[in-house]
Amino acid sequence: MRLVLLGQTGQVAREVLAQAPAGWDVIALGRSEADFTDPLGALAALKHARPDAVINAVAYTAVDRAEEEEALALQVNGATPGVLAAECAAMTLPFVHLSTDYVFDGAGHTPHAPEDTTAPIGAYGRTKLAGEEAVRAAGGPHAILRTSWVFSAHGANFVKTMLRLGSERDSLSIVADQIGGPTSARAIARACLTIAKTLCDAPDTGGTYHFSGSPEVSWADFAREIFAQSGLGCDVADIPSSDYPTPAQRPLNSRLDCRTTEAVFGIARPDWRADLAEVLKDLKEQQQ
DSSP states (O other): OEEEEEOSSSHHHHHHHHHOOTTOEEEEEOTTTOOTTOHHHHHHHHHHHOOSEEEEOOOOOOTTGGGTOHHHHHIIIIIHHHHHHHHHHHTTOOEEEEEEGGGSOOOSSSOBOTTSOOOOOSHHHHHHHHHHHHHHHHOSSEEEEEEOSEEOSSSSOHHHHHHHHHHHOSEEEEEOSOEEOOEEHHHHHHHHHHHHHHHHHOGGGOEEEEOOOBSOEEHHHHHHHHHHHHTOOOEEEEEOGGGSOOSSOOOSEEOBOOHHHHHHHOOOOOBHHHHHHHHHHHHHHHHO
16 A cells, blocks of 8 residues: 655644554655645655655645635645546546644534534634535545644644643633534554545545544543643643634534444544543653
8 A cells, every 4th residue: 555645744644653553654745745825836756756645634734824814825725636536537546635623613512413504703714614615626536624723742732731821820711612522643544544445446435524532521621631641730720712812713612423433434432531641651761
């Protein structure tokens, strides 16, 4: 199995490299090989690699900055994935594309199903939705995997921020009215690898799927679990989103209905609390 991984240093990309099965030839194309602001250059790198399948783990994820840089975010999240998906379609190559719960408006309390109406409330969500639409329009075998609240031992994420702040302060005020499923990059990587292999064997399994950690939780309760598992004595006070204004509005309801993903690919929702324990262990080992 020859796999092209678009991305190299991001949270999910690093875990795809670490979790790929023995015997797979994984070619990771980072920014120097496949710059998503240069779609023709990225296309040339993909053609040169001649893979059996492609996983796209590249994204512009600066949610707040996207409000001012929507054109750049649209190029990275929308236009270039569409160009690459079209080339994969021409070669009949499976294309696995990561997306986000931000394509929904976050209304209500029911988990969003893959077929639910999308209505992003910010620039980041709009650009990710554009990427989804471009991948579908390409017409090749593909799977769009929406996920949420990604964390790992790598890069910048909520877990690492809480560990830093929790070691500096006795208490923190954390948003409690946004609810979602924290999802480890390791679990996402494993899901992407399984989906890529399945698409190679059964291209008709393509479509749009959801994958997030269980159980759903607020950011405040996520922080409490981080402090509990790490042994940090930092108290958490619940606050509404209105008390923590940001340039980009966040969805209140980030719950994702993942039942189709399990039914089609046999990928069950992971317990994020167990995955958090693994990440904390990894971080501790990094410090030794």
